[in-house]
Amino acid sequence: MNFSSRLLESAVDEFARLPGVGRKTALRLVLHLLNRPEAEVERFSLSMTSLRSGIRFCKVCHNISDQLVCGICTATRRDRSLVCIVEDIRDVMAIENTNQYQGVYHVLGGVISPMDGIGPSDLNIATLVERVQAGEIKEVILALSATMEGDTTIFYIYKKLKDLPVRISAIARGIAFGGELEYVDEITLGRSIATRVPYESTLMK
Amino acid sequence: MYLRKLSLLNFKNCAEAEITLSPTVNAFTGDNGAGKTNLLDAIHYLALCKSYFNPVDTQQIMQGTEFFMVQGIFERAEKEEQISCSLKKNQKKQFKRNKKEYERLADHIGLFPLVMISPYDTSIIMEGSEERRRFIDTIISQTDNRYLDGLILYNKVLANRNSLLKQISETGRYDPSLLEIYDDQLVETGQRIFGKRKKFMETFGPVFRKHYEYITGKAEDAGLTYDSALLHEDFAGLLKRSAERDRALERTTAGIHRDDLTFLIHGMPMKKFGSQGQQKSFLIALKLAQYSYLLDQKGFKPLLLLDDIFDKLDDKRTRKLMQMVSADDFGQIFITDTSRQRIERIFDEINVPVTVFDIAAGSCISHDEPR
Numbered sequence: 369m370n371f372s373s374r375l376l377e378s379a380v381d382e383f384a385r386l387p388g389v390g391r392k393t394a395l396r397l398v399l400h401l402l403n404r405p406e407a408e409v410e411r412f413s414l415s416m417t418s419l420r421s422g423i424r425f426c427k428v429c430h431n432i433s434d435q436l437v438c439g440i441c442t443a444t445r446r447d448r449s450l451v452c453i454v455e456d457i458r459d460v461m462a463i464e465n466t467n468q469y470q471g472v473y474h475v476l477g478g479v480i481s482p483m484d485g486i487g488p489s490d491l492n493i494a495t496l497v498e499r500v501q502a503g504e505i506k507e508v509i510l511a512l513s514a515t516m517e518g519d520t521t522i523f524y525i526y527k528k529l530k531d532l533p534v535r536i537s538a539i540a541r542g543i544a545f546g547g548e549l550e551y552v553d554e555i556t557l558g559r560s561i562a563t564r565v566p567y568e569s570t571l572m573k
Numbered sequence: 574m575y576l577r578k579l580s581l582l583n584f585k586n587c588a589e590a591e592i593t594l595s596p597t598v599n600a601f602t603g604d605n606g607a608g609k610t611n612l613l614d615a616i617h618y619l620a621l622c623k624s625y626f627n628p629v630d631t632q633q634i635m636q637g638t639e640f641f642m643v644q645g646i647f648e649r650a651e652k653e654e655q656i657s658c659s660l661k662k663n664q665k666k667q668f669k670r671n672k673k674e675y676e677r678l679a680d681h682i683g684l685f686p687l688v689m690i691s692p693y694d695t696s697i698i699m700e701g702s703e704e705r706r707r708f709i710d711t712i713i714s715q716t717d718n719r720y721l722d723g724l725i726l727y728n729k730v731l732a733n734r735n736s737l738l739k740q741i742s743e744t745g746r747y748d749p750s751l752l753e754i755y756d757d758q759l760v761e762t763g764q765r766i767f768g769k770r771k772k773f774m775e776t777f778g779p780v781f782r783k784h785y786e787y788i789t790g791k792a793e794d795a796g797l798t799y800d801s802a803l804l805h806e807d808f809a810g811l812l813k814r815s816a817e818r819d820r821a822l823e824r825t826t827a828g829i830h831r832d833d834l835t836f837l838i839h840g841m842p843m844k845k846f847g848s849q850g851q852q853k854s855f856l857i858a859l860k861l862a863q864y865s866y867l868l869d870q871k872g873f874k875p876l877l878l879l880d881d882i883f884d885k886l887d888d889k890r891t892r893k894l895m896q897m898v899s900a901d902d903f904g905q906i907f908i909t910d911t912s913r914q915r916i917e918r919i920f921d922e923i924n925v926p927v928t929v930f931d932i933a934a935g936s937c938i939s940h941d942e943p944r
Contacts, residue, residue, distance in 0.1 A: 480751065482736035488751055516729060520754055527750045 369395070428499070430475040430492045432457050440464075440472055447471045449506040453496065453525065455479055455518075459511065471509075474499065479517040480524055488524060496525070500532050507535040514541055540565070574685060574873050575905040576616060577653075578646040583635040585611040595928040596648075598899060598906045598920065602913040603932035609909035612932065613689065613878045616907065619645040619656045620687035620876065622668055622678045630660055647685060650873075656685070683715045686875035688864045690882060694856045698844050702833040709834070712863050713773050716870040720769055727762040730755055731825055739823045752816075760808045763829045767803045770832065773866075774799040780865045785858035787897060788890055795855055796837030802827050853885045857894065864903070874904030883910055883919075892923065899925040 369391055371377040376398065383394035401409050425431070426438035433439065440446065440460075450471030454460055460473050476491045499505060510525065512518035522538060529536055542560035543552055552560075580591040586608045601609040610626075614633075617625040624633055634641045642659040660666045668675050675681055696704050714721040734755040741747050778797055785795050802811055808828065812819075815827045836843035838851055847855065867875045877898060883891055898906055899920075910916050913929060920927040 482733045482740060485736070485740070487737070487740060487746075488748060489746060516726070516758075520733070520758070523754045523757075524751055527754070 429473045430477060430495070431460055431473060445470070448504055450509070451496075451499070451505050451507070452509045452511050454511050455513065463511065474508075476512075476521070479512060479515075479521040481517045481520075491521075493525060493528065497528055497532075500529055500534050503533075505534055507537060510536065510538040574647060574649045574876075576619070576645050576647050576876065578644075579612070579615065579619075580644045581612075581615055582640075582642040583638040584615055584641045584643055585633055585635060587611055587615075588635060592930060594905070594907075595926075596905055598908070598925060598927045600908045600910065600913075600916045600920075600927050600929045601932050602910055602916060602929060604911065607932045609932050610691075610880050613691075613880055613907055613909060615643045616645070616876065616878060617687060617689055618643050618658050619647075620685040621682055622658065622666075625689050625691065626693060630666055631662060634660065634662065649685070654685075656681075679718065679721065683718065683871075686715055686867045686871055687878065688860055688867065688875055689878040689880065690857055690860045691878075691880035692884060694860070695852060697856060697859070698836060698847070698852050702831070705834040706830075706832055708859070709770060709773060709777075712777075712866060713769055715867060717769065720766070723762050723766050723769075727759065727766060727829070730758045730762065731828070731830060734759060735824045738819055738825070741820060742823050747820075756809070756812045759825070759828060760812065763808050764803070767801060767808070767829050767832075770801070770829070771799060771804070776869075777862055777866055781858055781862035784861040784865070785855065788854050788858055788861075788893060790889075790893070793851065793854075794839050795843070795858070796835065796840070797859075798835045798837075799832070800835050801829060801832040803829065803832075850885050850887065850890075854890060857882075861897075868902070874902075877903055877906045879906065879908045881909055883915065891919065895919055895925070896923050899923060 369380075371380070379398045379401075380391060380394045383389055383397050384391045386394075389397075401412065422434070424433050424436055426433040426436070426441055428437055428441045431438045431440065435442075447470050451474050452463060452469060452471055453474045453476060454463065455476055455478060457475060460475060463469050463473075474492065474496050476493065476496075478486050478491055480486060480488055480491065496508075500508065508525075508529065510522045512522055526536055540563075542556060542563070543549065549557070575596040576594055577596075578591070578593050581587045582589055586606075590612075601612050603609050614624050614626060617623075618633075623630070627633065640659060640661040642657065644655070644657040647654045647656060655669075655671050657669045657672075658666065666678075668678055668681060670681065670684075697708050710720070710724060714724075734752070737752060737755060741752075778799075781797050782795075785793075789795075806814075811827045812825075815825075818826050836847075836855060838847045838855070843852060843855055864875055864877060879898075882894070886894070897903075908916065913931065916927060916929060
């Protein structure tokens with residue numbers, strides 16, 4: 369692409385660095401911004417700068433937050449003896465959207481994958497062990513992706529926590545709601561049968 | 574099961590061709606570079622979704638053109654099945670059965686089993702153990718569709734374990750519990766693959782010996798054994814014992830990824846002590862054993878593709894071989910050779926009808942009725 373302006377080109381280059389944005393989309397976004405009032409564009413760039421400089425990671429659960437400790441960890445109504453272990457903030461948002469969970473979280477910041485250079489020390493596992501050792505926590509729920517990396521991480525955390533006085537559970541895996549049995553893949557279905565649950569416990573309150 | 578019709582478009586050196594095949598013996602004859610082997614490869618494509626010779630799909634496209642297409646009409650279980658495979662440059666390979674595209678190519682593999690015997694097979698004897706593992710893995714995965722998934726999982730765990738070993742030596746941080754997790758995963762999948770390979774070799778070995786004795790007329794004594802450290806020790810113990818060495822070498826030194834097959838002739842390694850003809854006989858026996866195994870597992874006859882089979886074999890072995898494959902145990906056969914006269918003479922001698930196709934410069938194909 370040839371540009372008539374160096375400023376235009378550098379703005380397009382920056383947008384094109386974003387995930388999922390190619391150079392054509394980048395150009396469209398830049399031209400759109402150019403058509404907006406100057407104040408609006410300033411607001412846009414200011415919000416980006418302050419995001420980068422102002423954001424904090426909650427020092428308890430490592431979730432993204434504006435304060436030193438996030439809103440979920442400070443909320444008085446929440447059950448602090450129940451901790452849900454997730455990969456990143458997207459999972460926190462997904463679980464929050466269910467309105468089913470009243471405990472707190474622990475954000476690992478990834479899953480163990482030596483091939484991608486991510487080992488246990490790159491994740492927030494040591495702080496999790498400290499939190500559990502402190503004694504207030506009665507149960508941890510492992511809510512990680514059903515991939516090989518997720519399983520490895522679950523197993524690793526289990527090994528680190530199994531000698532501490534805490535209940536360790538993992539989210540159920542199986543048939544999706546509204547899903548027809550015949551369309552479920554063999555591995556999921558096989559596991560669903562192997563790890564079946566008593567019907568009474570599925571009669572939800 | 575047999576292939577009734579084959580049509581090609583821009584496949585390698587063949588611009589366009591359509592041929593109707595005989596359910597028994599088909600021969601492709603022509604000069605060097607005419608495109609005889611390409612026809613076999615096209616059939617291989619239809620059966621196994623890939624080339625036998627070249628793993629790069631785009632290189633199968635005829636020079637100067639943008640796409641290739643291979644189509645075949647099979648008769649299978651008294652039903653007509655149309656298989657077509659096409660590839661456009663920079664696009665995903667399309668693979669269809671009866672005009673319906675496959676979601677997973679793996680679902681196709683094994684439906685139309687095929688055995689190819691080619692001069693390139695010498696790599697099974699000459700190259701490293703990887704070739705020999707691939708040989709048995711290909712056969713087992715054609716009859717057991719879970720096998721390949723297990724192998725992929727094993728390799729993923731292995732890659733993670735090796736990266737971890739590397740990181741341990743780079744950073745000096747050693748976390749035994751993480752390594753243990755990978756060991757457990759490796760043992761679980763590895764043990765299962767080992768079990769399948771061992772069971773396979775128990776059936777495959779005797780079949781191989783039978784074929785080898787037939788081709789050579791019991792003139793030679795050949796050995797084929799499965800060689801795995803897991804035969805002598807369980808995998809978990811093996812990993813534990815090699816843990817020190819693994820950390821020093823920064824890779825996993827024991828496991829089913831080191832399995833091998835041992836080929837012997839008169840008790841000596843085939844690679845060093847076998848003549849070219851002996852090696853070829855050995856390979857043909859291996860492939861025929863693959864054929865018999867597939868036939869036994871599938872319950873119907875796979876296709877048999879013989880590329881340049883007469884090279885390096887003496888007349889006695891050639892005749893025996895042709896007699897054998899034309900007999901009732903074998904179904905549809907494809908043979909390539911440079912000499913039409915030789916093909917006609919051999920099949921005249923054993924009194925078997927053969928359909929001969931003359932191949933010239935890929936495109937022009939003429940054919941005679943079975944004689």
